[in-house]
Amino acid sequence: MICVLLVAGHGTLLESEIKNEATGLYSHLVGIPKALLPGVGGKKILDFWWKVVNMRQLFNEVYLITNADKYKYYERWATANDFPVENIINDGSTTNKTQLGAAADLELVVRSKRFNDDVMVVAGDMLCEDLNFDIAEVLKFFKFKKGELAIYYEMEAGGKTESRGIVEVCPITHRITKFYEKPSADATESRLASVVFYCFQNKTLPTLGEYLKHYPLVEDRGLGKYMEWLINKAKITVFGMKLPTGFQLIGQVDLSEYKKWLVHCSSKQHSPTAKSITCRSYARVGIMGNPSDGFHGKTIAMTISNFWADVTIYESKKVVLIPHPLNDPTEFGSLQDLHGISRKEGYLGGLRLLQATCKKFYQYCSEQGIALAKRNFTLKYDTNIPRQVGLAGSSAIVSATLKCLMKFYDLIDDDLPKPLRANFILNVETEELIITAGLQDRVVQVYEGLVYMDFSKEQMEKQGYGDSDVVATMKTFAELTDLAKIAMESRNWHGLSELMNKNFELRRSIYTDACLGQGNLRMVQLGRKFGSAVKLPGSGGAVIGLCLDPDNLVELKKAFQEAGFVICDVVPYGP
DSSP: OEEEEEOOOOOHHHHHHHHHOTTOTTGGGTTOOGGGOBOGGGOBHHHHHHHHHOOTTTOSEEEEEEOTTTHHHHHHHHHHTTOOGGGEEEOOOOSTTTOOOHHHHHHHHHHHHOOOSOEEEEETTOEESOTTBOHHHHHHHHHHHTSEEEEEEEOOTTOOGGGSEEEEEOTTTOBEEEEEESOOTTSOSOOEEEEEEEEEOGGGTHHHHHHHHHOOSGGGOSHHHHHHHHHHTSOOOEEEEEOSSOEESOSSOOHHHHHHHHHHHHHHHHSOSOOOEEEEEEEEEEEESTTGGGSSOEEEEEEEEEEEEEEEEEEOSSOEEOOOTTTSOOOOSSHHHHHHHHHHHOSOOSHHHHHHHHHHHHHHHHHHTBOOBSOOEEEEEEEOOOTTSSSOHHHHHHHHHHHHHHHHTTOOGGGSOHHHHHHHHHHIIIIISOOOOOHHHHHHHHHOSEEEEEOOHHHHHHHTOOOHHHHHHHHHHHHHHHHHHHHHHTTOHHHHHHHHHHHHHHHHHHHHHHHHOHHHHHHHHHHHHTTOEEEOSSSSSOOEEEOOOHHHHHHHHHHHHHTTOOOOOOOBOOO
């Protein structure tokens, strides 16, 4: 792979404003090209890019192309920074009027150096906002897609499309379907901005010469114009890769933008240690329809604030997963203590959930063309959701971990939309950890609140499980769920109570008493004794009840406590 850094622009606007600045504070910068203007601590934009691409394991050679007017500046920079001077190419232009254009500059490098390799080309006088940018992720995705690649980012609200290349990207294939070079705001709804940061296959490089033959004017010879032609007219397949953060100092900038960059760099350098991020996901109770989420049915469930899982993330030198003192014990009072805890709680705590989520998150971002920053972190979790009682404790930890990772790496909802997020959480458990699970828990924990869910028949047929008796029963679950939805909307609590009891009896008919277990049956019988509707909120180990008589509720609580059960008031949680 070859890397080409483009720094042949003449930057007339910024140079002119520095020269004419009234206070004289910037007089020592007169004539210095934009890529070599100092930032905080004396670091220059080009220093950043040279540090990023100066890796023999990634690039065979790195070339820098500049103009005759600024060549000497870059020669001095090269000797001071161990950049091979012989790899600096002079395009011969001396003014803005005689410049070749970025497409012609790139073609000059390809033609003069006669290499036979793929090329990554970057504008060396712009800067990625996140200086922990990982170039290896870009090259990995480029090789994975086996096509041309363009980097893009989400513009901030109010950003002007007229100063950027704008791309439309297929969310499934990641192919760029349309490229607009500096379009008007109403030309496209997309606000995905492309910068001069591309990867080209060696076989595509001859199209540069073809393009230049048809477009002799310098104003048409920018790389944005070339990409617009390559994608829209030549119909060459170009994929897009998203950076979660944007870029600064793109193209022609003025002195105010340079000052803004200095302030940004200063705040980054002097900001206190990055704060930790804590995200919470809640337990859920299935009110109606469950367990039909795994068998083509409908369910109603809600998140409750009584029980939760918290995950905290903060930046660190290495990736560290901290075991929970209760759920991932590594020390025991005695061998007998170890035996008792292991017999009761098993060997699988929450640490595996953190690890599996991280693994799946990296895999998702790599496959979706999202370039993550080169930052490491420490993860820890806490939860008060009782284990093995059907309140979705495992998926709550996975959900909270995913929220933390998305915030830590600056991903937005569009990068991992909620419908896909629910499937992501499910896949962490079913594919990575081989945990039997359905979508209900993950959907309600992603959307939060009281959620009505209709699971598609197509999905169930695709998975190919269930028999005719079970499927027929699940249709009845779906009917009960629709009726429960109507009862809730009309505040018909007596009707809802009857439906909850029917839901349990239907489940009992297909799973049998032996499968449900005496403990679960005992809780149901005890609740009904006091006139409460009772059913399982999940896979078992707990029940949810609806008691409409306040006097009965007092006696019911006493009876449950005397029978050795823990009873809690459900506190719904809504976003």
